[in-house]
Amino acid sequence: MEKKLNDLEYHDLLTNLPNRKIFFIVLKEVICQLKKENKAGALYLIDIDNFKRINGILNYSTGDKVLNKVSLEIKNIISGEKEVFRFGEDELLILQKNVKNLEEVEEFSKVLxxxxxxxxxxxxxxxYLFVSIGSTIFPNKEDEVEDVLKRVDIAMCKAKELGKGRYEFYD
Known part of the structure; x- marks a missing residue:
């Protein structure tokens, strides 16, 4: 029963992905770990473009199925040191440990x-599904969880501003 309650607290019921609450805990731990090891990680924020239109024109049930389809596609793409989380209504986060360089982040964004x-x-x-992706590399010297989230959100908003269906890296 305790395990079931824990699963409910830290997993999204619709997608069965780890949720926002556990993401904050995990990211904080990863930032500390990477700082100690003098390594880098990356965060990708994926936003389904025009998701409100999908819900409005088709219906919420179809929107839920689209969200599940996207989360399954991401689960099939990620491997190794990447983990996906449900962050918001139509937002998913991918946390990647041990990033070698910016080119690796850009290549993975293109695959997505x-x-x-x-x-x-x-x-x-x-x-017709399109996503906007923001990405950032962390940690900087003073990075905290909110700093990393702010940068990835700025990058994702820039991708939407520049026409959606694309990715932008926070620089």
């Missing part, structure tokens, strides 16, 4: 876009 920016069949309807 290629897999996620496509049309999917939902209840006999084609849903």
């Amino acid at each position: 876009l290629k897999k996620l920016n496509n049309n999917i069949l939902m209840e006999d309807k084609n849903v």
Whole structure:
């Protein structure tokens, strides 16, 4: 029973991904670990473009299925030192430990876009799916959880501002 309550507290019921609450705990631990080891990590914020339109035009049930489809695609893409979290209504985070360089972050962002920016069949309807991705490398000398989240959010907002369906790196 205790395990079940713990799972409910730290996992999203819809996608079964670790949730926002556990993300804050994990990111704080990863920042401390990477600082001690003098290594870098990356954070990717994925936002489903026009998600409110999907919910409004089709229905919330279809929106839930789209979100599940996206989370499954991400689970199939990630490996090794990457973990995915449900962060908001239509936002997912990927936390990556031990990043070698910016090129690695850019290549992974391109892989995500290629897999996620496509049309999917939902209840006999084609849903044209696009995502905007923001990414950042951490930790900087004084980084805390909120600093990393702020940078990745700024990058994702810039991707949306520049036309959606793309990625931007916080520089």
